Amino acid sequence: MTHPRRTVLAAALGAAAAAATASAAQADGAQDDSAQADNGRGEKRFVKRRLKAMSLEEKVGQLFTVYAYGRTVDTTDAADVAKNQETHGVNNAAELIAAYKVGGIIYFTWSNNVANPAQITGLSNGLQAASTADGGEPLLIATDQEHGLVVRITAPATQLPGAMALGATHDTGAAYDAAVISGAELRAMGLNTNFAPDADVNVNPANPVIGVRSFGSDAAHVAAFAAAQVEGYQARGDLAATVKHFPGHGDTEDDSHTDLPQIDHTYEEWQEVDAPPFRAAIDAGVGAIMSAHIQFPALDPTLTPATLSKPILTGLLREELGYEGVIVTDSLAMEGVREGYGDDRIPVLALLAGIDMLLMPVDLDLAYNAVLAAVANGELTEARIDESVTRILGLKYRLGLYDDPYADPDEVANVVGIAPHLEAAQALSDRTTTLVTNDGTLPIPVDGGSVLVTGWGETTTNLLTAEFTKRGFAPTRVVTGIAPTRAQIDAAVAAAAGKGFIVVSTNGVADNPTQADLVKALAATGVPVVALGVKNPYDIAHLGDDVNAYLATYSYAADGLESAVAVVLGHLAPQGRLPVDIPSAEDPESVLFAFGHGLSYE
Known part of the structure; x- marks a missing residue:
């Protein structure tokens, strides 16, 4: 039997709290209470001593967070060794740490770092042992565990709703609860930094890189949810949250992984739309803030990418918003920052702009030596390096990593x-599931029967089929993909014959209009059509009256699809409300469904 939400969350949060107590008990000794209560004087004294004992080379190493291939710190796997040699000129992470004394390591699936919780824990501990050997600094160990569509550590780790799905609850407590659970699990596996949550305000439905990674399209809403997640992740004091992407990546139609986007908001619009979530996160004590590889002419007329812009990072983030913590770049391998700049210049320019931590340079050796050379020739001062290293070591101190x-x-x-x-x-x-339109077809008034499951996604349609089967239905599954062909549409129409109803999953109809052709052809069969927007919620604007009902799931993760099927069948009441405005396809200035809209069965 499913527990009531309050009972479930109490149990989960109790487990997280117990984990925190157990973790604390493992420490050889807690940091001196007086040092924690003396307005940071203990931290300042400690960091000053560490900094004084470090060489310039060791300080520069602390500025970098990089990846290494391998499931263990000293991997001998031939494929991992070959990739590490190609990327860093070393065999494994232990050699990387010994060579460069890096400040952090980031985990990815593609770098073979996240096979299972036990392996991740062993890797984390091995990395820390290698880094702290001979009195070295502990590592910031990071990943991008936003949940929803951006997840690095998958099951059996708990998979939670992503930002826009949580935004659809209109309850910041839900965002806090999710972050507490995720944070406890990350720390249990030895991670101490999460590059989440996303603080961008997604005011552009065509945004190709943010979308459901955002809590919504309303600045105050996003600010409240971002702050709640920061507080949840950092509730135990041993994990740093990182809000991104400053100064705001929510209104772009380009992806900074492959292009250099430009945001055309005025300064006043930035203040009203983009800045509030970052202000709220700073007020919540966020551990780090990540920069965006975007141009923002109103904030820096030179069109320098924000990651390299002193007016944006120092002028706005440091001086205007008063942020004193760690500023980390987005990946320096992204084209948004490399366009027009050499890989040897990017780290130097970023530090001059106000960056503290340099994430994933294309060539670590080149970047590391470029910073050393800039100090040698006077472009950078060692005092400037000390500023950033002081912030980085201070964060490590506050996370308890020196204990x-x-x-x-x-x-x-x-x-x-x-x-x-x-x-x-x-x-x-x-x-989170949001019922956007319904002509009375939902809930389906039968228990069992035939259903056609079709539309986008091999895994998505498989999961939907399994959910209907589990509930006594006999589904037929026809996958039509992201851009259905006429033959695929005809196959789906043929399969609809004799079915009680049709469930069609959509994903990005604006960019893939033959999905709308599929829906129109299915509607012409006379069989009721229920559409699920399984990524961004905006698809309904392109489907019109061709669907009998439309639900937004904000994700194609298993839990979200299970909830959607339960709503379709009336086993669960729809509770979500839109965290964004959905504009009309014909007139983008006109709102078709407003922020806060959501139907119920009552």
Whole structure:
């Protein structure tokens, strides 16, 4: 039996709190209480001593967070060794740390770092042991665990609703609860930095890189949710949240991974639309802020990318917003920052602009030596390097990494993917599904029967088919993909014959209009059509009256699809409300469905 939400979340948060207590008990000794209560004087004295003992080369190493291939710190796997040699000129992460004394390591699936919780924990501990050997600094160990569409550590770690799905609850407590659970699991596996949440305000439905990674299109809404997640992730004091992407990446039609986007907001619009979530995150004590590889002419008329812009990073973030913490770049391998700049110049220009931590340069050796050369020739001063290293070491101090940087391998199974967390995740997901349109077709007034599941996504349609089967239906599945051909549309129409209803998943109809052709052809069969927008919620603007009902799930993750099927069948009442405006396809200045809209069955 599913627990009521309050019971589930209480159990989950209780488990997280127990994990925090257990983790604290592992430390050889807690930081001196007086040092924590003396307005940071203990931290300043500690960091000053560490900094004084470091060489310039060690300081410069602390500025970099990079990746290394391998499931262990000293991997001998031939493929990993070859990739590490090609990328960094070393065999494994242990050699990378010894060579450059880097300040952080970031995990990815593609770098073979995240096979399972036990492996991740062992890798984290191995990295920390390598870094702290001979009195070295502990590492910031990071990943991008936003949840929803951006997830690096998958099941059995708990998979939670992403930002826009949480925004659809219109309850910041849901965002806080999700972050507490995720933060406890990350720390149990030895990670201490999460590059989340996304603080961008998604005011452009055509945004190709943010979309459902944002909490919504209303600045105050996004600000409240971003702050709640910062507080949730950092509730235990041993994990740093990172809001992104400053000064705001929400109104662009270009992807900074492949292009250099430009934001055309005025300064006043930036103040009203883009800045509030970052202000709220700063007020919540966020551990780090990530820069955006975007041009923002109103903030820097030279069109310098924000990551390299002193007016934006120092003038706005440091001086106007008063942020004193760590500023980290987005990946320096992205084209948005490399366009027009050499890989040897990017790290130097970023530091001159106000960046503290340099994430994933294309060539670490080149970037590292470029910074050293800039100090040698006077372009950068060692005092400027000291400023950033002081912030980085201060963050490590506040996270307790100088006391105990390790995770307890005996505790990971008691924290990661435990039943209370999984139940809490489903309970949260059940609150997100948004019924946008309904002509009375929903809920489906039958228990069992035939249904056609079609539309976008091999995995998505498989999951939907499994959910209907579990509930006594006999589904037929026809996958038509992102851009259905006439033959695929005809196959789906043929399969609709004799069915009780049709469920069609859509994803990006504006950019793939033959999905709308599919829906129109299915509607012509006379069989009721229920559409699920399984990514951005804007698809309904391009479907019109061709659907009997439309639901926004904000994600094609399993929990979200389970909730959507339950809503379709009336086993669950729709509770979500739009966290964005959905504009008309014919007149983008006209709002078709407004922020806060959501139908119910009552």
